[in-house]
Amino acid sequence: MAQQQYKGRLTYAQGTYVEFVVAPNQDVDFGDILVVEGKNNDRFYVRAYDFKVKSRWSGMNGVSYLMSKLDENGQIVNQEELDFYLGGNHTVKIGLAEQLCYADHNGQLFNPKTCPDFFCEVRGLSSKDTSLLKEMKGDLEIGFLKSGRTVLELPVGIFGSKAITEHIGIFGTTGSGKSNLVKVLSSSIIDNGNYGLLIFDVHNEYYRDLSQHPKFHDRLVVYNTNPESRHNVRKLALYCDEIEPEDITACATFTEPQLDAIYKLSSVWHDRWMECVLKYDTQDIIEELHECTGQKFQARTISKIKSICWNLEQELNISDTQPNEKASIAMQMMKELEEGKVVLVELKNISPVGEQALSTLLSKKLLQHYAGKTDSERSHLKPVLIVLEEAHRFLGKKELTSQNVFARFVSEARKFNLGLCVVDQQPRLLADKVLSQLNTLFILGLASKADRSKLEAMCRKDILQQRNEIKNLDCGELIVATNYMRFAAPVKVHKFDEFLTRKFQ
CATH class of the missing domain: 1.10.150 (DNA polymerase; domain 1)
Incomplete structure (x- = not known):
């Protein structure tokens, strides 16, 4: 990572709000994470969220004077004279920023406790900021930290032990990168081996990519009602009872x-x-x-x-009563999940009715399986995350009132070491009770203001000042907000193929 880069000087601070003068010939963008160097070797991490330009000519009298230097068509009469008025120390660019967290002289991180002093140096992130970067790394990597338009080669991820059982939300419009994010997260879980993952694959889009993972033979199991002749794909069948x-x-x-x-x-x-x-x-x-x-x-x-x-x-290939419990495909899935495997259930060739019945049945079986264990037995089982796509069909405002299994999952699963990953294009369609229980949010590009406003209201972290940033997210960019991070972090998600190549080359 490049060493620290001088960006400007602090000119105003009140509470967690700060202003700084951007140094000449330096670029600072919306979302840039910067460091204000304190006077006692402490550091204040801030994020730029807006800008304004000030000049000695900013008042109406000054503007009128500058306008007098233009001809009747509004064109410049004397460029050299105008450059004198507009350049040099006559004009400054002011960055408006919010304080994210504070590190003392020992490098220990705190939520904002005080504010920096006047005229402190403002710089970019550097390799010296290890305490901040360590907190954001996690054991399930998803991408690199993004600061403004710059992508820093600093891995960002979530800690599965903290995030999985407290539920996750992945929200973005079509083409924003939701599927790629799920693939990258799944790949990290396969590599980690400490968590189980049950994915209901509505479009059969994950097998081709996840089967490229070097550990896929041992940790990925795929079920399909008509498996054909693909490796590691098993036939999905159920019994009436x-x-x-x-x-x-x-x-x-x-x-x-x-x-x-x-x-x-x-x-x-x-x-x-x-x-x-x-x-x-x-x-x-x-x-x-x-x-x-x-x-x-x-x-x-x-x-x-x-x-x-x-x-x-x-x-669903349902047959008469099973001869014994060991013959149950559903129970076989439960065993694979508790061992820390990724179980992929392909649903493309199943109707919406069959899909909802199967999703409900398997999720209920998993909840019953883990709930039936003693605390001692459960401590030896891997935490399991269920990925539920187009989640508003199960957890919408009307659906939640029926107290279906997913409603119970949201409120009860945490104590049984289970979690739900809700994937949807329109978070506003989900019940408020569901959104309030999602302690980790991956916010990708959202076209609708109503969707963005809903997440702003429900997010555990204050993301109001990131409105401009969220509104302008490109494909594969997101804001991750989770309970244990001190602020919502901007991330450039790895492209799945590049992630595998870099990690296992």
Whole structure:
């Protein structure tokens, strides 16, 4: 990394707000992270968020005087004379910045405790700023620190042990780099080996890239309902007794009588309820329910349930009751996740109904699996993160009221060493309760002001002063805000192919 570069001098400070004069011939951009050198070997880390230009001619009288040097068409009459008025020490560029954190003479970091003195030197980041850089490195690398238009070769990541169980949000419009970020994060998890990862791959876009990882044979497992002949891809299949009413009600819209019938079927036939729905005729089911519960359901009510169950049976390779628990593909997945593997469930060839049923079932199984362990047993299991794409379908304002498994995940999973990674294009569609529980946010480019405002209101870190920066993020650039970092950091995410090449060359 380049050594420190002189940027200017501090001219004003109040609380965490500072102003500095930008040195001549120096560039300072929106989002630049700078260092104000204190007088006792302490350092103040600040971020520039706006600029203004001041001159002895800035007042109306001065402007009128300068305008008199132009001809009737507004063109310069005497360039040399005008350069004298506009150049030299007559004009200055003022940077407006917010203090991010403070390091004492021992290098220990604190939240802002005081403000720097007048006319202290302002410089760029350098290799001397190890205390700040160490806090941002993490054990799951995602990219390099970005300062203004400059990308510094300083790795930035998250600490999985802190971030995974406290839930993560990845937000950005189409083309902003969400998929690449998930691939890079997945690659870091594969390399690390201390965390499990369950990805519901809606578009089957991750296998091709993640299979390039040198450790993919040992730590990546892929499931597909029709695996064809790809290496490390297993056939996804389920058994009827693994399907619970909640898995069905989460994947389609049912009327009150239909919901009532589903739960009545479960109470009558218990684990075999779906097997019986598929096996028996509509009229036989109606009569059995009437005999056992005293209720007589209409044929179209039962037909709707039979139709949904039949579709799921075909799509998800559901067969009759399993011979033993060891034969369950779902339980096999749970074992792989607790061992710290990345489990990729491909959903491209599955309908939205099947996709929602499968996502709900596997997430519920994982929650039950970890919740059923003692604290001692759980301490030997790896923390697991679930990646949920297009999350508003499961965690929108209306969906959350149904208390589905993902709603429980948000509120309960942390104590069981589980976490949720919510990926979405429109965070405003998510329930406020969900956004408030996401302690780590990756904010990529967002075109909608409503989306940006929603994240500003819900983010644990104050990102109001980064509005200009967030608004102008390019593809692959993001702001990461997490609980244990002292400020929201700008990052240039690695391109997946380049990341693998650099790391394993």
